[in-house]
Amino acid sequence: MNSLPGEAEAGERLKRTALRDFEQIPDDEHKRRGTIFKLDLSRNDVPVPSLFKYALTLIGLTAYGPGEKVAWWVHFTYQGEWCELAYEKFGLRLYLRTEKPEEEARKTQVQIVKKLRSSMRTVEKLIVDAAPELLGKGDATVVNQHRSLRRAYEYFRERAVAPVFIEDKRITHEPIEGALIQLRYSFTSGKIQMQMNAFHDMIAAISAYISLLEHDLVLALAFNGFDPDRDNLTDVIGSRWGDKFDRVLGKDRDAARYRQRLTDVVERWRNPYSHGGFEKGHGATIYLHTPGVNAAVPIGLTSVRSSPLFSFMPASETDITQAFELFDEIDAWLESELPEGMRWINSGLDVRFDESFRALLAQAQQEDGFVGFLEFFEYHQAMIDNMDY
Numbered sequence: 001m002n003s004l005p006g007e008a009e010a011g012e013r014l015k016r017t018a019l020r021d022f023e024q025i026p027d028d029e030h031k032r033r034g035t036i037f038k039l040d041l042s043r044n045d046v047p048v049p050s051l052f053k054y055a056l057t058l059i060g061l062t063a064y065g066p067g068e069k070v071a072w073w074v075h076f077t078y079q080g081e082w083c084e085l086a087y088e089k090f091g092l093r094l095y096l097r098t099e100k101p102e103e104e105a106r107k108t109q110v111q112i113v114k115k116l117r118s119s120m121r122t123v124e125k126l127i128v129d130a131a132p133e134l135l136g137k138g139d140a141t142v143v144n145q146h147r148s149l150r151r152a153y154e155y156f157r158e159r160a161v162a163p164v165f166i167e168d169k170r171i172t173h174e175p176i177e178g179a180l181i182q183l184r185y186s187f188t189s190g191k192i193q194m195q196m197n198a199f200h201d202m203i204a205a206i207s208a209y210i211s212l213l214e215h216d217l218v219l220a221l222a223f224n225g226f227d228p229d230r231d232n233l234t235d236v237i238g239s240r241w242g243d244k245f246d247r248v249l250g251k252d253r254d255a256a257r258y259r260q261r262l263t264d265v266v267e268r269w270r271n272p273y274s275h276g277g278f279e280k281g282h283g284a285t286i287y288l289h290t291p292g293v294n295a296a297v298p299i300g301l302t303s304v305r306s307s308p309l310f311s312f313m314p315a316s317e318t319d320i321t322q323a324f325e326l327f328d329e330i331d332a333w334l335e336s337e338l339p340e341g342m343r344w345i346n347s348g349l350d351v352r353f354d355e356s357f358r359a360l361l362a363q364a365q366q367e368d369g370f371v372g373f374l375e376f377f378e379y380h381q382a383m384i385d386n387m388d389y
Contacts, residue, residue: 004130010122011058018118019059025075025082032082034099039109041092046113049092052085055119066389078112085116089387136235137228138353142219146345149212156205160320163198166190202320206270209327210241216334217244219351220341223361224248226353233353241266249337258330265323340370349377 014020046052053063056074065072065087073086082097094112098105134140169188218237221244226233236244242259249255335342344351364373383389 004126006126006129007058010126011060014055014119014122015059018115018122019055021079021115022056022059022061023077024061025077032097034082034097035102035105036095036097037102037105037109039094039096039106039113041094041113043091046092049087051120051123052092052116053087055116055123056085058123066387068389069387070389071384071387078108078115081108083112132234136232138226138231138233138355138358140233140354141350141352142222144219144345144348144350145215146212146219147348149208149215153205153208153212156201156208157324160198160201160205161324163194163201166193166197198317198320202323203269206265206323210266210270213330214241214244216342216345217241217248219345220338221248222351222353222357223341223344224338226358228353254333258333261326262330265326269323340365343370344374347374347378349374349381
């Protein structure tokens with residue numbers, strides 16, 4: 001999609017409303033005199049600088065760039081005064097050349113920013129209306145959050161494997177006059193508290209790992225046959241982790257085996273604590289009032305012993321170790337099954353799904369040049385970050 005539906009109408013609307021005082025620079029502008037005032041605009045002032053540029057281009061102004069230490073710039077006049085909006089290495093800046101005193105110049109700059117902000121309602125509606133189609137067909141870049149999600153998983157995993165030491169606590173109680181039963185002391189086991197903490201951190205680590213896995217599978221899809229004719233990116237992102245797993249890794253012997261083992265861990269440990277405390281089948285979470293038995297009986301009957309809710313100490317050190325060993329095994333398998341996708345993901349680069357990127361990727365894969373392909377994009381991103389155009 002080279003342009004958004006409704007751009008022409010939006011541009012005409014802006015010319016009549018928020019940006020009606022913005023005009024092209026006249027041909028004799030080189031004769032203008034005056035002082036240039038600079039206004040720095042922070043991210044809080046303008047969260048998405050490119051939207052200001054887009055608004056100005058909608059009314060017919062030209063955006064230039066990139067250039068040395070500047071991504072883009074737009075020249076225009078505001079109420080006859082020369083202006084330039086430039087996205088430079090250290091942020092967005094508005095320049096105003098005028099013969100007015102500084103106080104009036106600063107007021108004019110504030111007015112310009114206010115007008116540009118007013119244009120955002122029209123600009124954002126254009127983009128939001130087109131977003132479902134753009135995202136669905138892959139005209140999108142997905143932010144690579146692998147490292148931050150990985151850190152969350154490793155944080156909880158480390159705490160689960162090596163919980164913070166807690167000493168036993170013994171409290172001696174003073175006798176209570178007149179009490180029939182005297183409690184002489186109470187005892188809290190530090191070891192049991194550490195085991196409970198390790199269990200809670202294991203649940204958090206499992207949840208964090210599944211979140212990480214889902215994220216990586218979406219990113220990896222770009223390198224593993226993403227096809228906008230059959231893969232709606234919105235639907236893929238919103239699907240269950242198991243469906244993502246099947247789409248990216250298939251259903252052959254190894255994939256099916258790892259998926260089942262991971263499902264077993266998720267259903268036993270994570271799901272009961274991420275769905276209101278109810279495990280699959282309600283085995284130990286619902287008790288039936290059973291005629292003849294004269295007791296409330298758990299739905300899981302005698303198989304309830306396998307439920308973490310049945311035990312005073314839900315997870316042992318062995319349970320914790322086995323869960324994390326499985327995750328390590330899956331991580332190693334993913335590196336072998338999705339070598340290109342995982343290498344890109346580990347680089348920290350965001351992932352594009354658009355047709356142009358897919359064509360370049362296909363060419364690199366065909367020519368066995370993926371390493372060079374990745375290095376080029378790493379260099380290109382570093383150039384953008386430093387605005388070394």
